Amino acid sequence: MLHAADSQDRLNDFVIKLANVNGTGSASANSLLMKSIFRMGIPVMGKNYFPSNIQGLPTWYEIRVTRDGYVARSGRVDVMVAMNAETYAKDVKEVSPGGYLVYDSTWPRPALLKRDDITILGAPFARMCIETFQGVRSRILLKNIMYAGFLGALLDIDMDIMRAMLGESYANKKSLLDSNVKALDIGYNYAKEHFQCPLPLRVSRMDKTSNHIMIDGNTAAALGCLYAGATVGAWYPITPSTSLMDAFRGFCEKWRVDPATRERNFVVVQCEDELAAIGAVIGAMWNGARAFTPTSGPGISLMNEFIGLAYYAEVPAVIFDIQRVGPSTGMPTRTQQCDLLLAAYASHGDTRHVLLFPNSPEECFYMSVEAFDLAERLQTPIFVMSDLDIGMNDWMCPTLKWDDNYRPDRGKVLTKEQIEQLEKFHRYLDKDGDAIPYRTLPGVHPKGAYFTRGSGHTQYGAYTEDAAEYQIVLDRLKRKFDTAKTLVPKAVFTGKNSHDVGIVSLGSCDGAVHEALDILKRRGVQLDYMRVRSFPFGQEVEEFLASHSTLFVLEQNRDAQLKSLLTLETAVEKSKLRSILYYSGLPMSSTVIVDAILAELGATKPMAVTA
Amino acid sequence: MSFIAKPKVAHPSLPRNELGLTRRDYEGGMSTLCAGCGHDSVTAAIIEACWQMSMRPEQLAKLSGIGCSSKTTAYFVSGGHGFNAVHGRMPSIATGAVAANRDLYYIGVSGDGDTLSIGFGQFAHAIRRNLDMLYMIENNGVYGLTKGQFSASADVGSKAKKGEENLQPPVDPVLTALTLGCTFIARSFSGDKEQLVPLIIAGLKHKGFALIDVLSPCVTFNDHEGSTKSYEFVRDHYDEVVHADFVAPAQEITTQYAAGEVMPVTMHDGSRILLRKLDPAYDPTNRATAYTYLRDKLAQGEYVTGLIYIDEAGQDFHDVNKTTATPINQLTYDQLSPGAKGLEKIMSRYR
Numbered sequence: 001m002l003h004a005a006d007s008q009d010r011l012n013d014f015v016i017k018l019a020n021v022n023g024t025g026s027a028s029a030n031s032l033l034m035k036s037i038f039r040m041g042i043p044v045m046g047k048n049y050f051p052s053n054i055q056g057l058p059t060w061y062e063i064r065v066t067r068d069g070y071v072a073r074s075g076r077v078d079v080m081v082a083m084n085a086e087t088y089a090k091d092v093k094e095v096s097p098g099g100y101l102v103y104d105s106t107w108p109r110p111a112l113l114k115r116d117d118i119t120i121l122g123a124p125f126a127r128m129c130i131e132t133f134q135g136v137r138s139r140i141l142l143k144n145i146m147y148a149g150f151l152g153a154l155l156d157i158d159m160d161i162m163r164a165m166l167g168e169s170y171a172n173k174k175s176l177l178d179s180n181v182k183a184l185d186i187g188y189n190y191a192k193e194h195f196q197c198p199l200p201l202r203v204s205r206m207d208k209t210s211n212h213i214m215i216d217g218n219t220a221a222a223l224g225c226l227y228a229g230a231t232v233g234a235w236y237p238i239t240p241s242t243s244l245m246d247a248f249r250g251f252c253e254k255w256r257v258d259p260a261t262r263e264r265n266f267v268v269v270q271c272e273d274e275l276a277a278i279g280a281v282i283g284a285m286w287n288g289a290r291a292f293t294p295t296s297g298p299g300i301s302l303m304n305e306f307i308g309l310a311y312y313a314e315v316p317a318v319i320f321d322i323q324r325v326g327p328s329t330g331m332p333t334r335t336q337q338c339d340l341l342l343a344a345y346a347s348h349g350d351t352r353h354v355l356l357f358p359n360s361p362e363e364c365f366y367m368s369v370e371a372f373d374l375a376e377r378l379q380t381p382i383f384v385m386s387d388l389d390i391g392m393n394d395w396m397c398p399t400l401k402w403d404d405n406y407r408p409d410r411g412k413v414l415t416k417e418q419i420e421q422l423e424k425f426h427r428y429l430d431k432d433g434d435a436i437p438y439r440t441l442p443g444v445h446p447k448g449a450y451f452t453r454g455s456g457h458t459q460y461g462a463y464t465e466d467a468a469e470y471q472i473v474l475d476r477l478k479r480k481f482d483t484a485k486t487l488v489p490k491a492v493f494t495g496k497n498s499h500d501v502g503i504v505s506l507g508s509c510d511g512a513v514h515e516a517l518d519i520l521k522r523r524g525v526q527l528d529y530m531r532v533r534s535f536p537f538g539q540e541v542e543e544f545l546a547s548h549s550t551l552f553v554l555e556q557n558r559d560a561q562l563k564s565l566l567t568l569e570t571a572v573e574k575s576k577l578r579s580i581l582y583y584s585g586l587p588m589s590s591t592v593i594v595d596a597i598l599a600e601l602g603a604t605k606p607m608a609v610t611a
Numbered sequence: 612m613s614f615i616a617k618p619k620v621a622h623p624s625l626p627r628n629e630l631g632l633t634r635r636d637y638e639g640g641m642s643t644l645c646a647g648c649g650h651d652s653v654t655a656a657i658i659e660a661c662w663q664m665s666m667r668p669e670q671l672a673k674l675s676g677i678g679c680s681s682k683t684t685a686y687f688v689s690g691g692h693g694f695n696a697v698h699g700r701m702p703s704i705a706t707g708a709v710a711a712n713r714d715l716y717y718i719g720v721s722g723d724g725d726t727l728s729i730g731f732g733q734f735a736h737a738i739r740r741n742l743d744m745l746y747m748i749e750n751n752g753v754y755g756l757t758k759g760q761f762s763a764s765a766d767v768g769s770k771a772k773k774g775e776e777n778l779q780p781p782v783d784p785v786l787t788a789l790t791l792g793c794t795f796i797a798r799s800f801s802g803d804k805e806q807l808v809p810l811i812i813a814g815l816k817h818k819g820f821a822l823i824d825v826l827s828p829c830v831t832f833n834d835h836e837g838s839t840k841s842y843e844f845v846r847d848h849y850d851e852v853v854h855a856d857f858v859a860p861a862q863e864i865t866t867q868y869a870a871g872e873v874m875p876v877t878m879h880d881g882s883r884i885l886l887r888k889l890d891p892a893y894d895p896t897n898r899a900t901a902y903t904y905l906r907d908k909l910a911q912g913e914y915v916t917g918l919i920y921i922d923e924a925g926q927d928f929h930d931v932n933k934t935t936a937t938p939i940n941q942l943t944y945d946q947l948s949p950g951a952k953g954l955e956k957i958m959s960r961y962r
Contacts, residue, residue, distance in 0.1 A: 039962070251957070265947060275703065275733075289939055291707060442715060446691070449690050454695065
């Protein structure tokens, strides 16, 4: 009854997709499955496609078991666990030929199961739960653990690891642990009794995940804030950034509270809106604390006026934009890279901002620390442009490391002694030729006092409406942006300058690009790849653009925002740039890139990809 | 505005405070407001209060939004940092600043437009947080910088300079603050320095959010007949209910008032304010009766002034947060980072 797939071919290389109803507790079962495979030493990728809703709407979780360690979607579904009656029809269609469908056979679904190129595996999960457990809530919750056990048998997952993980989750709740282990075993035994286990698609121990962790980007960014020495977090809840502040608060409660006095070395302010959140960040950094706010596109829209003030008055700030699908409310639980232009030129008047583009939770951690150093060095707002895919999904990353020699770069802040020796303090004077002035903090010395304002000011800090005085400051700010080019993270290259066709991309596209490059190489197409890691673009970006005759610019938005930035802010010839745009709201997959590039190399018209 | 800059040299006979500083040491830049503006009198009262308190000038952080009132932070205590934020958003700058350093004095100067229209939300939430700051509204019922539009505090029937009548009911900041749980609420008049100076001192000393609504007539756009925020109208409808006198920590309370009339309130730093009740029936520690009293007086067209409400036992922003006593902008990096060892420990959760 099982298809004779090439078992060697599919060992540790397949995709499980789990279709559930949100609010029914499936997340913990799905995470249990993924993490158990990870603990078997096999690389995994997990993506959560969830609705903007608390309970009752369809939700999917995708686990890619990837012996080659790819971190993006493949576009396949080899095992579909269809637990949501509402989406059965769609879910059945999505299974790749030769794949498997697992469903709850408590209710027969003959009409929906008509496919002869896949294998259907039914188990009466609901009936078994009703027979075994008491109470509606636990019957619903334990059904998930039961299918996890069922898959454990089918895929040959180490059951000791699964049981141990349940033990960790319910360390202090014995009765919950017992019922969870029972559900796990029932599912496992049912599969063993009724089907030939394991399937040809299965897992087998590897040693590829030691020195690795599974972590989401928001948690990693929060850790970065902790290690950067941030003391003030101000925010307004917004998906998908909320978990960043939740994580920061959690870490602070563990590491920043005096065990004896319970006094806290941090302040988290949940503000009335995003305008207040950025205001609090600016107030705190003006006053010498490291402060940040996590938000998403709608929050950035609201913050625009204050961002312009921080730019012009030269107050440091760190803003995390966990990008989600726009415009307007858009699709709050789907991912995109659609705020690049919004952030780069946020606020009225001539403003330009420094953006960092992490590609993974690992870079979220290190770039968060860097963001604070850059903000204080450059005395300007810094945007960390993460997205929902990086921020909310668990990614396999190298274990994060810390160098105890690190000391925050607080930038050009004058001490009391330095102020004392000055004849007069001039806030906006370019003394060092790097276009970065010196600043002072309140409370330090009366001679250091100045007036911070968003109105026209001279290089000495005084109010002005004089054209020449105004322009001196505005022109210096432009030069400061040139200084930023030399300080921000450099682009990274794969196969630099060996060929004349290149890909330019950023952020969460990176994993899919690497896999696509491998696939294209096997098909005889070799490309160079540049991942930009920051804006403004440095000299290395200019050089890559100049040395390639055709450049595919790959990004997750409709309007080619990265391409626009490259066109506006580098010397690249516009006609060399060809867009590959993907903006469905799902994370980028290698198939999208491979298909687009193969089509593009055969034709010449620009293309949008829908998937 | 005046164009004659005063010489910086102080006359040796000028009185000096405990720090040896004269009032001149608490002045700021030259005012650019209209001659006779009520706001300049408020500025003078702030200078007097800071001098009397012997405050080190750098201990004061001056915050404001946008508008005529918000410009005034440049006109006093030039030894303290100033921050002219965006319109209506000064309370959020204050929130971050207070969070970063709990050891400074924070004075926010705002107007009726900045507070009661564009900044109403931030004003309300700063009160909810009970930020340790003095928040002053220089209230003239009019948008001065854009030349005379009604603000949200303009009374019904109040006439603009060109005769237009305001038909929308006003927002009263004092009644609003009472309902929001504000822990120090006063109202005064820019022309009454004797009343205003002790209120400013008490407001700065108060632990938590102190609001002083200062009726401050606009000589250019709102000082005509038919205006309810003109000098003449305010003087005629001014009803002081509780006069506050400030007593420094070391000073003894002398009994210059008849017993029963005076109510001493001890401030957080041990200093006291003596509340001289002019209406014996009035209780400035009872939020509910204060509200009723004010509303009734307002219905009669009377502005109740003086210290209207005080609660010195409330928990401020840092109490609620349990913030460490050291200002958090002065914590060392070692106090903040869990280090490489800590990270190893944290990482074990993600395996």
